[in-house]
Amino acid sequence: MMFLMISILVSCSKTEDHSEKNIAIVEQYIQAVENLNSDGMDNLLADNYMGYGPSHNNEINKEDAIKNWNNFSTTLYKSIKYTKNRNIAVTIPDGENKGEWVTNWAELTIVYKKDNAEVTLWANTLYQIENNKIIKSYTIYNEADALHQLGYIFINDN
Numbered sequence: 001m002m003f004l005m006i007s008i009l010v011s012c013s014k015t016e017d018h019s020e021k022n023i024a025i026v027e028q029y030i031q032a033v034e035n036l037n038s039d040g041m042d043n044l045l046a047d048n049y050m051g052y053g054p055s056h057n058n059e060i061n062k063e064d065a066i067k068n069w070n071n072f073s074t075t076l077y078k079s080i081k082y083t084k085n086r087n088i089a090v091t092i093p094d095g096e097n098k099g100e101w102v103t104n105w106a107e108l109t110i111v112y113k114k115d116n117a118e119v120t121l122w123a124n125t126l127y128q129i130e131n132n133k134i135i136k137s138y139t140i141y142n143e144a145d146a147l148h149q150l151g152y153i154f155i156n157d158n
Helices: 002-013 019-034 038-044 062-075 143-149
Strands: 045-052 059-061 077-092 099-112 118-130 133-141
Touching: 019 038, 019 077, 019 099, 019 118, 019 133, 038 045, 038 062, 045 062, 059 062, 118 143, 133 143
Parallel strands: 045 133
Antiparallel strands: 045 059, 077 099, 099 118, 118 133
16 A cells, blocks of 8 residues: 555656647747748737847737748748757746746857848747647847848947
């Protein structure tokens, strides 16, 4: 009897590891980005999705993210390519950010439609996965570096 109770407690306390499945979801999302495919992105984002970054006060919901992507993919971006791509899955057991996460580090090469201007930058995005959908993301990259590569000149007025 005691052995049965211990077996039940141990089996109930184990959490299933979704790391491979969650990384595959992020890889599908990245493929949709590279293909400028807003339908693919739409299928992978949860209805309650919220995206944050790269600036501190940037945030966007799913509806606006898809609208923006449709606009950017037809008017702004010629191509986006992820290289030196690395993904790591982690589960945070408690606290404000409790859940299953995948972090993606990559070098992005973005080619713009206007003048075929090209930017290469490092980006880190953290994706929270729930019920096989991305429910939250945080994206970090150096916006000033991207603007500098596009030829914008920053003048120090001091």
